[in-house]
Amino acid sequence: MKEKYKVLFKPYVFNNGVEIKNRLVVAPLTIYDSGDNGELTPTAREFWRDRFRGFGMYIMPFTNVAPNGIGFESPNAFSESNLATLKEYVKIAHQQGAKIIMQLAHSGYKAKKRMTKGYPVVAPTGDRRGRARTMTGTEVKQMVANFANAAELGLRAGMDGVEIQGANGWLVEQFFAGNINHRKDEWGGSFANRLKFPLAIIDAIDEMRTKHNRPDFIIGYRFSPERPRQGFTMKDTLALVDELVKKPLQYLHVSLLNFYSHPRRGADRKLTRMQIYHERINGKLPLIGVGSLKTADQILDAYNTGWADLIAVGRAVMLNPDLIDLIKSGNEDQIETKFNWKHAAHYRYTPAMLQAERDHIDMAIHNPRPVKKTKWKKG
Secondary structure (H helix, E strand, O other), X not given: OOHHHHHHHOOEEOOOOOEEOOOEEEOOOOOOOOOOOOOOOHHHHHHHOOXXXXXXXXXXXXXXOOHHHOOOOOOEOOOHHHHHHXXXXXXXXXXXXXXXXXXXXXXXXXXXXXXXXXXXXXXXXXXXXXXXXEOOHHHHHHHHHHHHHHHHHHHHHOOOEEEEEEOOOOHHHHHHOOOOOOOOOOOOOOHHHXXXXXXXXXXXXXXXXXXXXXXXXXXXXXXXXXXXXXXXXXXXXXXXXXXXXXXXXXXXXXXXXXXXXXXXXXXXXXXXXXXXXXXXXXXXXXXXXXXXXXXXXXXXXXXXXXXXXXXXXXXXXXXXXXXXXXXHOOOHHHOOOOOOHHHHHHHOOOHHHHHHHHHHHHHHHHOOOOOOOOOOOEO
16 A cells, blocks of 8 residues: 555544544445335445445435335334334454444435325425425424434444434424424424434434443434535535534434535635534544545545545445455556446446436436426425
8 A cells, every 4th residue: 555545544533532444435325226125135235335444334225114114225223113224234344354333314395205204204294296294393302202212223233323313304403494494393494403303313312322231332423514405505514513513423314416615605705614614623623525426546636635534435336345455555547447348247336226327327418407406395
């Protein structure tokens, strides 16, 4: 390994004393491949085989905390029947030498009725088209408990921790988003009320790990920087971060398409989002940075900005099942950055992932028009 890359392989110790062996994290990858109960399939096992060997930490894909939150094929963590699958994920990760963090999530109004096992699709606020109905106050409290229950199943399965999926338009973010959450009770309306759901989830999971006397169980939180159409800007997420750093978390994870992107609203547009969050957090919690880092030098350059304590990679792991081996062996020039159909067997993609690559090509050639965005209207 070239000397310059060694900085990426320094250990990191979280505030609860847990050490990960380096600064490299596998971002949560959506592979659209699970059984009827969220179990691993042969093609999923083949995809995960040795894919995160050499990484310090692996964040599991979107894991459903309740049956009414399923929006696509993904793992489940809401009943005893899911324990065997969760234990298998743990075994796969630990055999590759990586800590495993289960991402806890719920699709909210994005759930698919055909997949929710007979349960109605719910959201902070229902919509006029009847895609989802408004959750009752009792259901909101139960959903908080569902997140804690999922975390407990993960702890029992041997997970090293959990990450709350508070980004990308899923349920937790739906509660935070002013243009989606039109509730009139304690869970909506004012900015302070829209913060209550994510903060309550953190508290409930912390209470669970305290009950089990497991301070070593990691809790992370992922957030989007801004989504003005949904009703929040950088100003709002900076206020969110101010509250998150007060909580017993081990890390924050920002969701970005580009590590060097600049804010659109609510912050200094001359600075990058990563820099702004780094300065705001001010060392209170480690920040995981991500976003179109496809080569070894891009990963290194991002880390050397000092804006992120840990670097997560997604596409690079998808295209390079042996990414860390390539860096450590001095063959980083062999890292692939674009999908090549001639190398499809090497990538070991699931059928749905291969279809997505076909659809992407077809869309680019035959239908280059941008996807129309719709505004969520309360019912």
